[in-house]
Amino acid sequence: MSDLGKRYEFAEGNTVGIDLGTSCSALAHLDEDGVPVIVESAAGNLVTPSIVVLGNEGRVLVGPPSDRLLKEDPDRVVIAIKREMGNPNFVIEFENRRLTPELISSLILTKVRQDAEAQIGPVANAVITVPYYFNNPCREATQNAGQIAGLNVVDIINEPTAATLAYVWERGELGRTDLPDAEKTILVYDLGGGTFDVTIVKHTPTRFDVIATDGDTRLGGLDWTRRIADHFSEQFQERFGLDPREDAAALLALMHVCEDVKRELSISLVADVKFEHRGQSLSVKMTRYEFEGMTADLLQRTRDTTEFVMDNAAVPVGQLDEIVLVGGSTCMPAVEKMLEELAERKPSHILNPQLAVAQGAAIHAAILEVKQTGGKGRVAEAILRRLQAVTASDVNSHSLGVEITDPHDPKIKRNHIMIPRNSKLPHGIKQRFVTTLDNPNSIHIRLLEGESSEVDACTFIGDLRLTNLPDNLTKGSPIEVTYSYTERGHIEVNVRELAGKSEGSVEIAWNGGMDLAAKESFRALASAYRVE
Numbered sequence: 001m002s003d004l005g006k007r008y009e010f011a012e013g014n015t016v017g018i019d020l021g022t023s024c025s026a027l028a029h030l031d032e033d034g035v036p037v038i039v040e041s042a043a044g045n046l047v048t049p050s051i052v053v054l055g056n057e058g059r060v061l062v063g064p065p066s067d068r069l070l071k072e073d074p075d076r077v078v079i080a081i082k083r084e085m086g087n088p089n090f091v092i093e094f095e096n097r098r099l100t101p102e103l104i105s106s107l108i109l110t111k112v113r114q115d116a117e118a119q120i121g122p123v124a125n126a127v128i129t130v131p132y133y134f135n136n137p138c139r140e141a142t143q144n145a146g147q148i149a150g151l152n153v154v155d156i157i158n159e160p161t162a163a164t165l166a167y168v169w170e171r172g173e174l175g176r177t178d179l180p181d182a183e184k185t186i187l188v189y190d191l192g193g194g195t196f197d198v199t200i201v202k203h204t205p206t207r208f209d210v211i212a213t214d215g216d217t218r219l220g221g222l223d224w225t226r227r228i229a230d231h232f233s234e235q236f237q238e239r240f241g242l243d244p245r246e247d248a249a250a251l252l253a254l255m256h257v258c259e260d261v262k263r264e265l266s267i268s269l270v271a272d273v274k275f276e277h278r279g280q281s282l283s284v285k286m287t288r289y290e291f292e293g294m295t296a297d298l299l300q301r302t303r304d305t306t307e308f309v310m311d312n313a314a315v316p317v318g319q320l321d322e323i324v325l326v327g328g329s330t331c332m333p334a335v336e337k338m339l340e341e342l343a344e345r346k347p348s349h350i351l352n353p354q355l356a357v358a359q360g361a362a363i364h365a366a367i368l369e370v371k372q373t374g375g376k377g378r379v380a381e382a383i384l385r386r387l388q389a390v391t392a393s394d395v396n397s398h399s400l401g402v403e404i405t406d407p408h409d410p411k412i413k414r415n416h417i418m419i420p421r422n423s424k425l426p427h428g429i430k431q432r433f434v435t436t437l438d439n440p441n442s443i444h445i446r447l448l449e450g451e452s453s454e455v456d457a458c459t460f461i462g463d464l465r466l467t468n469l470p471d472n473l474t475k476g477s478p479i480e481v482t483y484s485y486t487e488r489g490h491i492e493v494n495v496r497e498l499a500g501k502s503e504g505s506v507e508i509a510w511n512g513g514m515d516l517a518a519k520e521s522f523r524a525l526a527s528a529y530r531v532e
Contacts, residue, residue, distance in 0.1 A: 011152045013124025015369050017162070017361025018112060020105060020128055020142065022082040022220055023193025023328065025050050025063075026355055027112045028362035029120060034383030036166065036359035039116040047354060048115070050108050050193075052078040054094050060529045062111035066256055074248035078104055080194050083218055085145075086138035103522055105145035110531045113149060126151040127365040129357050131195040132158040132397050133215030135449050136461045136491070136508065148522045154368055160188035160199035161394070162360030163326040163351065164208060169363055170350050173205040175386025181205075184321040187310070189339060189347070190357075191302060192327035194220035198306045200313040208392035212313035212422045214305050215397075219298065221262070221329035227295050228258035232273050232284065240280040250277050265291050266331045292334045303338055312422055323347040328354045363387075395422045396485050402493075403446040403455055405436045413455045415448045418483040428484035434476045442467045443479060445495050447508070462508045464493065470500030 016029045017036070024047035028038045041048045041063065051069065053061040054076040061068075069077065076094070084090040084101040092099040113123050128146050130139055139156050146153035164186065168174045181204050190197040197215035201208060229245070232254070237243045244250040257275055264271040265288045274283040292299075310317070323339055325347050330336070339347050370387045400419040406412040418429050435443065443466040450458030466479075482494040491508040 009152075010154060010369055010373050011124040013122040014116075014120055015125040015127075015154070015365045016116065016123055017127045017157075017358055017363070017365045018109065018129065018146075019159070019162075019358035019361060020082065020109065020130075020145070021047075021050055021192055021357075022080050022195060022222065023050060024048060024354065025108055025112055026358035027116050027123075028355070028358040029116075030362050030366040030383075034366075034386070036169065036362040038355050038358060039119055041112070042115045042118065048108070048112055050080075050082065052081070052104055052107050054078070054092075054099075056095075058529045060107050060531050062108055062531055070253050070256060074252045077252060080222060081105055081108075083194050085141040086135065088137075097525065100522075102141050102144040102148060103526060105142070106148035106522070106526050107529060107531055109146055109149035109151065110526070113151065114531060124152055125154050125365065125369070127155045127157050127361045127368070128153060129157055129159045129162050129361050131190070131192075131215055131217055132160050132197040132199055132213045133195070133217055135398050135459050137459060138217070144522070148526050150523070154365065157361055157364050158197075158199070158210075158213075158394075158397075159192075159357045160190050160197050160213065160326065161201070161208070161210060161392070162358075162364060163188050163190065163324060163356045164199075164201045164203060164360065165363045166356040166360035167322075167324050167348070167351055168203060168205065168208075169359075174363070175389045176205040177386075177389050179205045185211075185315055185319055186322040186324055187306070187315075187320055187343065188324045188326055189302070189306065189330065189335070190215075190326040191329040191335065192220050193329065194218070194222050196220055196302055196305070196327075198302070198309050200309055200315055206389045206391065208390070209424075210393065210395045211315070212309050213395060213397050214309045214312070214421075216301065216305065219301060220327075223298055224291075224295050224329065224332070225255060225258045225262050227298070228261055228273065228286065228291065229254050231286075231294055232258065232275065232282075235284060236275070236277065236280075236282050239282055240277075242278055242280060244275065244277045247277070261286060262291070262332075266333060288333070295334075299334055299338055302335075303342060306339070306342060317342070317344050320345065324351065324356075325349070325353050326351070326356055394425045394487065396425060396427070397421060398449045398459075399451050400461075400483060400485060400491060401448045401450075401458070402433075402481060402483070403448055404433065410436060414453050415450060415455050415458050416453075417451075418481070419485055421451065423485070425485055426487045428482065430480060430482045433479045433481060435473065435479060436475060438475045439472055440469060442469065443495070443497065445481065445493070447491070447493060447506075461491070462493075462506055464495060464504050464506040466495050466497055466502055466504045468500075468502050469497060470502070473497070473499060 019026045048063040188199045196219040199213040200211045399417045399421045401417040404416045447462045448458040478498045480496045494505040
């Protein structure tokens with residue numbers, strides 16, 4: 001989160017926060033008393049499963065109950081689409097249409113918006129959450145999804161930051177200028193259904209500063225569930241010579257059973273795994289001890305990341321004031337035990353880990369709206385004053401660099417990092433490079449995001465080409481590159497060729513990465529579906 005200024009004008013209608021999750025999604029808004037309230041789904045639930053069932057003739061079922069889901073053709077069921085956000089190579093072919101992750105996610109957003117509008121009236125503006133470790137293409141894809149769903153996306157906020165807002169609000173401290181300005185350091189451990197982040201934040205009642213973050217966008221509760229499914233399938237195969245994982249419908253049903261087993265093992269020491277496949281039935285008991293053993297490596301990955309972030313932030317164990325749990329997967333007892341051993345303190349249970357992110361997004365949305373519009377008539381005057389007092393600073397979750405020629409081997413390209421990850425925003429740097437050819441026609445600058453020196457291991461995020469170069473420009477001529485990452489989430493790069501004073505610049509903003517025609521095309525396609 002940052003004090004962003006005007007990114008989008010606020011449209012007439014309700015402003016909400018949306019947690020677009022891998023397993024479940026939730027929507028919240030601030031009521032007139034300044035309380036971030038989760039708006040129930042049409043089914044009366046606080047969360048909506050992030051599952052899309054593609055039906056015939058444009059019919060779409062979002063978040064169906066489990067008994068209904070298991071009756072559907074598994075080839076039409078889309079699960080965990082969040083893990084594919086920003087992946088240009090992922091597409092689902094259905095009824096002669098190419099469905100991208102943005103489009104499928106927009107159907108989930110349409111569902112939560114429709115359900116909310118039935119209770120609070122028209123929803124116009126939204127802050128949508130993402131894992132802190134989402135890179136630029138993933139964030140753009142998320143914004144695209146919101147716009148395709150007809151939402152005015154006023155910001156994209158990191159999930160741990162949203163949870164921190166909810167945490168301080170729950171403690172009754174948010175925006176309280178009458179309280180001591182004492183700074184506290186908290187660790188937000190966010191283990192959701194499909195993604196993982198750990199973030200260290202220093203805060204007062206009115207100021208939030210992200211210090212360091214790291215994570216894994218392909219690690220979450222689904223992986224724990226899959227371990228149970230794999231373990232059971234191996235036993236089933238050994239007993240009957242059949243592997244349920246080889247049948248799409250059977251795997252969908254088995255994952256549902258194993259998800260229930262995982263939840264049961266969070267409250268009980270033993271659970272039964274029962275499953276029938278092709279006329280054969282098997283029932284086995286699984287203990288919490290066995291489950292924790294077969295998933296120990298997954299938990300260790302989160303511990304390694306947590307230790308890395310603490311080291312990177314230079315925050316010793318004894319300086320942590322609180323550990324905040326976010327994400328439904330933190331309900332597993334092994335998570336709390338690991339964190340208590342690591343940080344020498346019990347994690348806080350002040351928040352509902354499944355709802356905190358949506359609540360924090362609603363708070364952030366209200367802060368932006370109040371600062372931009374005054375928010376008159378929305379919430380009580382005392383709440384307005386508190387929201388207006390809140391400011392924050394952020395860090396970048398991925399390093400930013402440029403592609404250069406390896407000085408030891410001109411055939412090899414390298415990523416040269418200019419802005420390291422966890423740099424406090426805004427951040428800018430100026431460096432000089434040299435040309436590698438005599439008399440070039442142009443100079444091509446490729447911008448990369450990632451930690452590796454290997455270009456192929458990084459994400460390409462944009463480029464610019466410098467032309468109008470002076471004649472007979474010699475090899476080794478100086479090139480000056482200025483790279484900046486603004487607090488508004490924009491990447492700006494300026495390049496100057498110093499001999500002839502040629503200059504060029506590019507700005508990479510979260511504008512969705514699509515031109516207007518493409519967005520309108522996707523909106524038309526999305527509107528052709530009837531979301532139920």
